[in-house]
Amino acid sequence: MFTAVAAWASRIQQPPLVASPGSSLAADDQAFPSPPASTIVYNGLVTAVEHLDYLRTALQATGRIYPAANYTVLKSAPTGAAQAVWVLAPQARSKRVGHALEIAVDNYNQQRKLVEAATALTVEQQAVADRVTATLDARLDEAAALATFLGKNSANIRKWKFDMTRAITEAVELANPVDTADAAVIRSGTGLLWRSQSGHAHGTPGSRLSLIDHGSVVDGGNGTLWVAASISFEEVVTATGAATLLLDEAWRLYDLRRESPGDA
Template identity: 40%
Template sequence: MPTEDEERAWLARIERMFPTIEAWFKRTGEVPPMPAPGSSLARDDQVYGRLPPSHLAYGGIVTAAEHLELFRVGLTASRILYPSSYFTLLRSALMGSTQALWVLKPRLRAERIAHALQLVRDDLRQSMNLLLVDTPAELGLDDDLDTARAGLNRRLVELQAAAAAAGLDPDKVPGWRINMTEMIKTVSELVHADHRGDADTRHGASLLWRLQSGHAHATPSARVRQIRAEQVQQHPDGTLTGAATASFAEVGSASAAAVLFLNEAWRLYELRCTAP
């Protein structure tokens, strides 16, 4: 359990991030910078025009900035340290910035393109899953669903052609799946490459992701871990109760990880949009 002085220090760190978070969010309301002709990102975009890497990266940036802004607004307005809610926001911020970095960070174009196409495949999979529902015949939507499924299948064929043009095996495309835990681990290693940061720093994002996922999925053990032993009360009938709590140190660590990733995503997006 952090001391009161440690908690005040962490709150100060969190609040120092707020002007940057607010500026990022306002920036996402403006026209995004487009890849200049001849830039690294413009060349990456040639692989798949329907949903190019620049769109995937910027979409992740916007998602991260939006969730960080809601975290900032919520904490500023309420001054309440909710046990789990902030972690779900910060999880989405970490996810968005991670997806952006997965497309932007690798040094080799072939790796960046492979990552971008895998994200497109995941997007198609999610869209297809939306159509896997039992639709009452009386709603008259059967024909529309068939049309939508056919359109998604055509897009999958297009994606396979793009993969083949990029030197990837098109037959493997339908089986591509995104594993966010592995993606965050990979991106964290890329962000902290060249021995920047100690082992805790390099692997901290993966641990935060797992802990935050527990809150996002309402996992009972996620809340149980937040009950401090000294706060457990025993009642006359022998039952025990305890309230889940969070600390500014925990929330601060989670927000700092998302801000670090998003800062790097902004930097790389601007860099790869710039013509040589």
């Protein structure tokens, strides 16, 4: 597993192998070039690889497993891999382009919120912020035109929010069709891992309590109990394996789409 991660880490240190002219991915790129589908996909691949490689190097260097922090790092791996699969896997080009468009629009909306959050700007800084906002608005107008063409409701495009939970659910389903071995178990297990990792990343009390080692309960006095949180190496391996499998499918689809004829 870590051998594959190390190989991917080496791959992303080199310039990406871009979509060949006439390929399926090149045709997807032409539908909406700001940013193109290939950029959205490669961002997902790099995000997934970087976080898995960070976990790999940290574990190999220290041998230490943290109860929740490993899950926080691991959450970003399936996040990136799922976005890549979600954009690449559908057979219909309109579906692939539509998925890439959803991610692009959310990216622009998030960037716009970031600019709007900047306060106490100098005159020069405000001028820059205004130019950035104008550029983002222009991109959103372009996206709205494509959304309308694809049959989507573009009236509220500035309020679109990318649903990562939906994307990862659908990505896992696309990567594991119902007629493949262990599809039901993989789908269910990945969904549970995603929810668990999200809880740890957001610091929810329930997620921490789920890691309690009941053999460590100590009476702290004054009606309090002290407990230790722990996680097994096997649990970390399971979560890492799920992300690695999804990322492997993402790389397979990327190489397939960037080389295959663009008929679909």
